[in-house]
Amino acid sequence: MSPDTNAKLIYMANQIATFFKSQPAAEAAEGVATHINKYWEPRMRRKLFEHIDHGGEGLNPLVLEAAAKIRRPEAA
Amino acid sequence: MNMVHEIDYGTPASKSEKLVTLTIDGREITVPEGTSIMRAAMEAGIEVPKLCASDMMDAFGSCRLCLVEIEGRAGMPASCTTPVAPGISVSTQTQRLKDVRRGVMELYISDHPLDCLTCAANGDCELQDMAGAVGLRDVRYGYDGSNHVKARSNGGEINLKWAPKDESNPYFTYDPAKCIVCSRCVRACEEVQGTFALTIGGRGFDSRVAAGMNEDFVSSECVSCGACVQACPTATLTEKSVIEIGQPEHSVVTTCAYCGVGCSFKAEMRGEELVRMVPWKDGQANRGHSCVKGRFAYGYSSHKDRILNPMIREKITDPWREVTWEEAFTHVASEFRRIQYQYGRDSVGGITSSRCTNEETYLVQKLVRAGFGNNNVDTCARVCHSPTGYGLNQTFGTSAGTQDFDSVEHTDIAVIIGANPTDGHPVFASRLKKRVREGAKLIVIDPRRIDLVRSAHVEASYHLPLKPGTNVAILTSMAHVIVTEGLANEAFIRERCDWSEYEDWAAFVAEPYHSPEASEAYTGVPADLVRGAARLYATGGNGAIYYGLGVTEHSQGSTTVMAIANLAMVTGNIGRPGVGVNPLRGQNNVQGSCDMGSFPHELPGYRHISDDATRDIFEKLWGVSLNNEPGLRIPNMLDAAVDGTFKALYIQGEDILQSDPDTKHVAAGLAAMECVVVHDLFLNETANYAHVFLPGSTFLEKDGTFTNAERRINRVRRVMRPKNGYADWEVTQKLAQAIGLNWNYRHPSEIMDEIAATTPTFAMVSYDYLDKMGSVQWPCNEKAPLGSPIMHVDGFVRGKGKFIRTEFVATDEKTGPRFPLLLTTGRILSQYNVGAQTRRTDNVIWHAEDRLEIHPHDAEQRGIRDGDWVRLASRSGETTLRSLITDRVAPGVVYTTFHHPTTQANVITTDFTDWATNCPEYKVTAVQVSPSNGPSDWQRDYDEQARQSRRIAGKLEAAE
């Protein structure tokens, strides 16, 4: 996996979190999770989880909070 | 076959609901009040002779040929300028009328050359027709006296009244010797097109049509829309193609393949040769008008660069090898099979085209889903309007524009955001300008002073020249003004929207930090302008918002669309004519390609792939099981390719290397793939990285449908055989058969039937129904059998309209000492998108290259003069192009178009994208500009690579 595309994925996840952070607090984490479930291909979610499992450095806390609700794809 | 016949009623229809009954030649007829006698007669089937009248414009009353007599009234009024009155009795043919008309015709003909037999208009000349209609038998005066016909008198002296032909426009000629000074051209330019390029100069017998300030056409303000040519009753203004070929013998109604307006045309043919395109008056998007691209720029379809045979090559450094279709299909099938076996089912995908038909798009997504067994299908709409889909779906419940184009006739305040309609959507712009001349007000929100801010007879009430990237801040500030000044339409909101969501949103926008005074610091727009614009939109009557790529192509594109929807809801501007939220779609079938399930997470009709009931419909019909996980979007495909997990791509009719941002990243992604299949008319830029090239067909060569920006499904009709042998849908079908799918569509109408059977919003659509109706706007089903010109009429599709907070987040693409300027991009009228088609027509005379617009102040600081080569650099890369110094752009902002591949504007753009949809942020890039001597290294390398990769074995190098 190229470090470049990994950084991009983190960036994308954080962008999504930034939007939902401005929404009413009760909906924020749910919003991030639903969005990622709906639009992220399993490969992308898998990479996201790999990163979270390695500490999730650089991820917006809201992404980490949402992680429990993001569907975890089976290992490749 | 016959010519499609259109009746010219002489004057426009009256909109009055009051009816008037009168008698014409003894026949009783009832028409709306305000109708002209000429039109009433025509409706009764009586054609009064006329020369200066046409129903495309208001009556003028100059030719005096259309006289009639009215019982009990003295004189002979002109029927084109005289309205009907109850109970009058009109005669259109009496001895007195006959004599006067003959006299009028005699005068016309005595100053008109009598070379009818060799005239280009022979067979299509209203002067000829009228001479015949009035029974003109001889002309007593010759050309011995004063005339415009002869360059020299019989005695050999120079005739100062004569003027030579103007052939400067590539598509039509102006021959003053044949002009009868009826003013139809002048009025068409004013009333239909709204450019005001023509005038009648001189007086009386000396009067003459003049373009601009007595310039030739091509140097004047003329935008070459052709409305004057269509209006001219003689051969004075004539298409060069008609001069060259002759009059057409049959015609077929079809749809323009350029922009999202979706103009209807009659393709006028002689055999399989296209003689000319004439906008169709019954076309409900364009009402008989068009722009230069649709009417004239079709020459690319027979351009020598068109590739007509399939080609393959092992490596992208090899020359191309022409093969048979069979070989090409077998090769692609075996490569895709090998790659899927080796790298997994998800290692391949497809890209559908917003230039191709709905039917073709549907087949490509079906090929990916049913054939490849994954959802890796995306469309070029990703890079333009995907945020529209997301934003409107969240707020209103469906991702389409809310109005038809006719709606603009009822608009009082038009807000134009991040769109440049006079260049991007010219026919809509003409209709908008017409409404503005009738008194509607304009608010323009755009970093650049576009033509609509100020041009002939148009002046915007407000222009908010915001800094690129601050759309959300401006729109939220407008909402702040509306809410805090008590201008919200609470009755509408209570009835149609979720009240508690509204309260939450209203409290959010009311925060002081959203006030125009606070946002001024980063938007650069004076607060009083924002306040004024917000008040005008909220209180000025029917408010309609039209927006384009300047809204969507930002990292906050989706948020901006939501902000627009919020504004429409808070002011109650939804659900009736004259209002609404109107995305102006770029390419002809952006709407259709989105509707047809081109997105990796959606099946046709915007239904999520995870929805079991929807999948079930398609699984049963297609006999496969579908993957319920979303697939990769274009940028994700390229990332996955760089990661080594994505290896093969079938691209129909798109040029992602030129149209997608961050060219180097796209190139790296493509280069990492093992089988790239490009299906297109030309060896486009993406084809430099392709292993297989499948030649495509043009819109003239296939049947199908396009769906325009107003959700209107228009028929595309084949007028000639595909030069490459197969229509694009046939190519996809054969490819599907090669990979083992049992597809047997005999005609695109069968594909549409499948779409209708599976997609509720298309339930009633069929080719028979479209033939009957002309066109329909989806949803078109049992609930709306006539289609839906306006959406959300009795309530929002999602139930209650949803207000969503829109927090402004500055893009991470920021200016700094190294890159102090902001680059934004756009398009111009004569060229289209990546220009693959328009660059291969005579339209290049208007835009031979992309130029960098820069403010005089920034130019001076850098020692740049107008026309100098400049180096344009960003964090991603650099390119060179020539400068154009203008104060249309604000200091600190530079602007360019992206129509020419050598410019490589996308080497500059970054890979930042919209947070929700990954739509690239084309509209903001921090750059530096400095003087330069010529092309950059990258441009030179790129050109060389492109030249190498276009070699075809056994052929001379294809010239670009």
Ligand code: SF4
């Ligand atoms: S081509 Fe169009 S813009 Fe040009 S003069 Fe004619 S009507 Fe006007």
Ligand code: SF4
């Ligand atoms: S150019 Fe044609 S339309 Fe214009 S005034 Fe002359 S005859 Fe009429």
Ligand code: SF4
């Ligand atoms: S490019 Fe657009 S405006 Fe021009 S003719 Fe075609 S559809 Fe109409």
Ligand code: FES
């Ligand atoms: S048509 Fe009525 S005056 Fe010319």
